[in-house]
Amino acid sequence: MTATTKLNGIAAVNAAIARAMAQDPKVIVLGEDVADREGGGVVGTTRGLSTRFGDERVKSTPISEQAIIGAAIGAAIGGYKPVAEIMLMNFTTVAMDMIFNHAAKLRFMSGGQTSVPLTIHTLTGAGVSTAGQHADHLEAWFAHAAGIKVVAPSTPSDYFGLMLSCIDDPDPCLMIMSAMTLRTFEEVPNDLAPIPLGKARIVEEGGDVTIVAYSAMVLTARKATEALKAEGVSVELIDLRTVAPWDRETVLASVRKTGRAVIVHEALRNHGVGAEIAATIQEELFGALKAPIRRLGAPYSPVPFSKPLEAAYLVQPDDIVAAVRSVLG
Amino acid sequence: MTATTKLNGIAAVNAAIARAMAQDPKVIVLGEDVADREGGGVVGTTRGLSTRFGDERVKSTPISEQAIIGAAIGAAIGGYKPVAEIMLMNFTTVAMDMIFNHAAKLRFMSGGQTSVPLTIHTLTGAGVSTAGQHADHLEAWFAHAAGIKVVAPSTPSDYFGLMLSCIDDPDPCLMIMSAMTLRTFEEVPNDLAPIPLGKARIVEEGGDVTIVAYSAMVLTARKATEALKAEGVSVELIDLRTVAPWDRETVLASVRKTGRAVIVHEALRNHGVGAEIAATIQEELFGALKAPIRRLGAPYSPVPFSKPLEAAYLVQPDDIVAAVRSVLG
Amino acid sequence: MQQTPVSNRPLPGPEVQRDIYRRMVRIERNDEAIRRAIKLGRLQMPYYSARGQEVIPSAVSVNLNQDDTICTIYRGIHDMVAKGMPLRPLWAEIAGRIDGTCKGKGGPMHLTHPESGVMVTTGIVGSSMPIANGLAWAAKLDGSQRVAIAYFGDGASNIGAFHESLNLASVWKLPVIFVCQNNRFAEHTRYEVGTSVDRIAKRAIGYGMPGVTVDGNDPVDMYAAAFEAVERARAGEGPTLIEALTFRFFGHVFGDDDKYMTKEEKAAAMERDPLPLFRARLIADGIATEGALADMETAIAAEVDDAMQFGLASPLPPIDELRRDVFATEIA
């Protein structure tokens, strides 16, 4: 029996980075407040790492996101595997040139001579009263950029296993840590293998309808799935885990079986990754669908502060139940 | 008979800004090299404006895109209607915080107390050997951001009429100027009325298949349409003109009639605006479709330099013809 | 760095000094009430208390008119209160209610009140500065004498937007004042860990702009620096960078454990609490009597209490507010 440790998402990411650093001296860490002198990260993602691996491998930075990602890119093409923290996803907007024009493109533009094995992790998500500039889900932007992978786990084990894969990957990866997914604890095997990028997880098997979700919306979808089960609806719930590249095979196989799909994400519904998934399903499974594919996501609005508005902004279990009912006709 | 002037896209935008400045003293212009001392814009979009309207209303800036958009936002909430040039769309990445976190959100976050009647225009597009960092089409990012409108004209008249509407609009608008669309000239009526935002234009009426395109891809789609006509295929070609919010009514009415849709854009196919349109059509017109909706766009790659790769990167008329044939079965 | 010799410095008269103190008390009482309400669970919000930094915006704001504008940050309620934002809509906003400045939609990090000149509150480090430039440009285009203030922290002086903003303000000679509230820390990062220069004011040299470092806990010093900067801006002579040294008493976000500094360091800084110090000085200098100050404080306490009651009693916004103010026209 393998030993396990009870971890939440933050502790899981922390443990994964620590394991990678112990195994590979090329793994280095940077970001605002990441060293222990500064508290090991505002939420503790990097706690203990500078003490264990030294101040040269774990460096707190000024508030300079362009400089953070730039330094990470340079170190990466110089042979290192940097893990960079951008505190919140909205702050990637001040580093978008570095991420999009450089990290994602250098391998291609150099004809394969340089590579950027960089991992960026960043927190986001509504539901914790942080309002308009601290909670956006921008994964669709990165999915629409060639050369960068995006993971958005929903469980401690997935945070652990996907972080290992991101660090190990020879190309830039962005890990989205959703506030709502970081509270739950799970027993995670200490020797958990890396979880391959681009592979979805079937959370729940079922035959009537496929629900595709990721990040916090997996938790919401689980609640909906329970409610639907009670009504006798057999749901197949898929946690994408990796948003780009997403697991077409698993999703298409499921919808081929169920004939119905509901896609859920926290990001804006309009032009969200749900659009790509729906567009792909209709193209690949035309004629095999029993109902239109439904998409659920945030309304076309910035994230509001006031509690009832914030709740209405977020997809709720009932919204999913209603969407499933509508496709069941 | 109204007088007309022969204009290309650049001259049309220039004329529209000039008309707006003449009519409304609150319209002001800023950007790199925009004043006449600096040549009136690298491609001439703002040529003559500082001479005509003075150096205080038309200001060349340092190379500081955050400062450019920031100054534009401040002036906008201070009662002006700034028209800001960001030379190339890839450079919006250094100003994304200002555009996304601020320009797009200030009205909402202030509960309607402040507004940002800002117009940004920016050039982009492959086909002119500018390679990996000067030619991306990022409209899907902005479409996935609540609070900003995106136009992407394809003809001189549309550049003219849409620029007038953008400047006049009480909210932030982004105009994409595609390199490939700026070469053709057209006789534009001097008193052309503003073209409403959010309204598509039916370029060609037809009954067999709907092609939805915008920006440079309208030109490509026109060529395909000619070729298809020769084969006896009746194409309805829609130029979206406004990408966000896009004209659902016109597109859905057309596809309801034809039962088939092919969507084309220059941006990456994956997670492009074509995904949103396809996802919407399948949801709204389920059962009325005769074939799966096809999407054409750039392959998952940065823009390459080498000519044959650049040609392969861009959707060509033949690609559209083939997609149309495939939906015609 | 330009530094006016101390002897020539503009001094705040008695009335102005009392006005500064009044603003400080409003800030401090209001801050205390917010912290209490959070502790009691009556407010749910991330709170970035500016306790300890009261002098800075108070001494700046006595030099401003109502139509002068400010752009501030998440730690900015002191800046707004000093500028004259009424407390009732402020409380309604931080409680997420419909009578809030922003109908509850912006919340504490995005409080906005153009009527009192509070134009932007941002949660993004550095982003108050580029927008303040635009307000200053608008003031100039209007042919007005208005000035714009950008408030920000020491940590924000390391981000790109700072640089672009100061450079643009200088080449355009904008009537804008960059007020850096240097409270020694950026979240948990000590000044010198993130900042490569001993005095942020020195960075002004790189922009051909006057830069001064002042004791941001000393109302007289702070007043003088603000006075000169405002004069210069109104005279069309361009921007100024003011670095005001201070300390935040409650860490980065209310609830922090302050582990990243020593107890002694914190205690020493808190001994320089500007409120009791300035209060004693006003009395000692014969500028105000104990009785008058006590009356002022009582009145302010009542005002804060009223605002809190008002805010917490205001209704929550209806759900369709999500469709309003995204654009001028409601979303269908």
Add this chain to the structure above:
Amino acid sequence: MQQTPVSNRPLPGPEVQRDIYRRMVRIERNDEAIRRAIKLGRLQMPYYSARGQEVIPSAVSVNLNQDDTICTIYRGIHDMVAKGMPLRPLWAEIAGRIDGTCKGKGGPMHLTHPESGVMVTTGIVGSSMPIANGLAWAAKLDGSQRVAIAYFGDGASNIGAFHESLNLASVWKLPVIFVCQNNRFAEHTRYEVGTSVDRIAKRAIGYGMPGVTVDGNDPVDMYAAAFEAVERARAGEGPTLIEALTFRFFGHVFGDDDKYMTKEEKAAAMERDPLPLFRARLIADGIATEGALADMETAIAAEVDDAMQFGLASPLPPIDELRRDVFATEIA
């Protein structure tokens, strides 16, 4: 600004001077050949000629080893050639061919050649600097003596990335050198229209970093500044900002009309063409003979010609190169 007194300055010996000249000639002949090929329609590319700026990277590069790294910009072919990038793959790349450094996929604005230390070429103003920091960090982590150079223009000193990079380099004491090639213009914008300080080197003060302004057309001056900065970086003493004054002979992009400057101004600047000036000096100082220089020039002309022939004869890349190098694994 720190400035070593002229008398104490490190001087390049005769061999080094000849080496600087050799690099300058390689740059100049190569530039001329590119311009000719564009005019003849044999190359299709936007070309940002660095004619006139040959001294800067040449005098820097004689202080560098092969494994020292550079990050440069669209106007950077002179920097690469000076660093030792072979001309054959350079030509194949700008012709978009499979034998190019980047298999034709990057093109002239993204030439890359790690073997000669050319790690990044960017088309985004300012973006060479943040990445050079990372290369310097890697050098430090490796325990090596390597240094990293970031080349950029005067206009780039006004963008946020400049500020963030210099600050980080300073607080981390990175072995990086920021070389600003101040050619008086940013596209069509004159230095003082966009830049708020009379000397960019002064901005170093704001980062607690040495900053020097040198005549970038004077090989001896430029050598001295680079020598000191490289020494300092290798000794672990941190970064330096060098502002090298120069002029670009062919405007922003090859084909420009230069309307934004006066004819006299341009003529005056071009009189200081560094190539003939340095050539004459080498001969006058007895460092090289006319004959030896002529031989060198002939050999370089042949090398450039060979490279051009090679590049233009190289095959175009196959279409499936679009699926390669997006990720390490080919796209399916």
